[in-house]
Amino acid sequence: EAQVTQNPRYLITVTGKKLTVTCSQNMNHEYMSWYRQDPGLGLRQIYYSMNVEVTDKGDVPEGYKVSRKEKRNFPLILESPSPNQTSLYFCASSLFSGDSPLHFGNGTRLTVT
Amino acid sequence: DAKTTQPNSMESNEEEPVHLPCNHSTISGTDYIHWYRQLPSQGPEYVIHGLTSNVNNRMASLAIAEDRKSSTLILHRATLRDAAVYYCILLLWANAGKSTFGDGTTLTVKP
Numbered sequence: 001e002a003q004v005t006q007n008p009r010y011l012i013t014v015t016g017k018k019l020t021v022t023c024s025q026n027m028n029h030e031y032m033s034w035y036r037q038d039p040g041l042g043l044r045q046i047y048y049s050m051n052v053e054v055t056d057k058g059d060v061p062e063g064y065k066v067s068r069k070e071k072r073n074f075p076l077i078l079e080s081p082s083p084n085q086t087s088l089y090f091c092a093s094s095l096f097s098g099d100s101p102l103h104f105g106n107g108t109r110l111t112v113t
Numbered sequence: 114d115a116k117t118t119q120p121n122s123m124e125s126n127e128e129e130p131v132h133l134p135c136n137h138s139t140i141s142g143t144d145y146i147h148w149y150r151q152l153p154s155q156g157p158e159y160v161i162h163g164l165t166s167n168v169n170n171r172m173a174s175l176a177i178a179e180d181r182k183s184s185t186l187i188l189h190r191a192t193l194r195d196a197a198v199y200y201c202i203l204l205l206w207a208n209a210g211k212s213t214f215g216d217g218t219t220l221t222v223k224p
Contacts, residue, residue, distance in 0.1 A: 043157070058212075101159035107156050
């Protein structure tokens with residue numbers, strides 16, 4: 001089954017403790033992207049990647065890192081999480097073409113205390 | 114940056130058509146217009162997309178204005194399962210992969 005898999009689904013952590021949210025897709029997509037969703041603010045793009053070893057900042061990259069060492073994986077790294085990064089995170093992938101839909105994961109709900 | 118504007122909320126009666134509008138006045142010639150919907154506790158789900166011409170699929174129709182500055186998602190017969198937040202987004206492939214989401218329209222379907 002074609003899918004985007006995020007782990008974990010829920011995560012509670014403390015300020016400053018490094019964490020990684022994983023994202024994996026099995027559709028051989030070139031394009032992958034991370035978004036955060038906060039009440040009243042819709043979906044905002046954090047980072048995206050057009051292919052292996054190619055990443056770029058979205059609208060809200062501060063406090064996040066990403067890497068794209070393999071085509072299928074695009075982990076989101078919070079090196080020193082803070083409470084303002086408490087949010088719902090979504091990973092998405094697509095063929096690198098505006099003519100192809102984005103496929104989203106089921107989300108990761110992160111709470112930083 | 115190109116962005117989209119949608120009404121915050123709309124209501125519809127079950128089995129009636131629904132027209133969800135989206136304005137994207139700063140769209141550029143290579144931006145695709147995509148629509149997604151999101152149910153509570155789920156990730157956004159693809160609905161339909163287009164570039165210049167109107168599009169139909171099994172879920173919905175997309176009507177794109179001739180100047181491409183606006184579009185309308187049409188659900189031909191709303192069902193209770195269509196109640197969701199609908200997002201109109203531009204995929205800015207000419208801008209190397211950025212995507213811009215609007216705030217979405219919350220659709221309520223009344224039985």
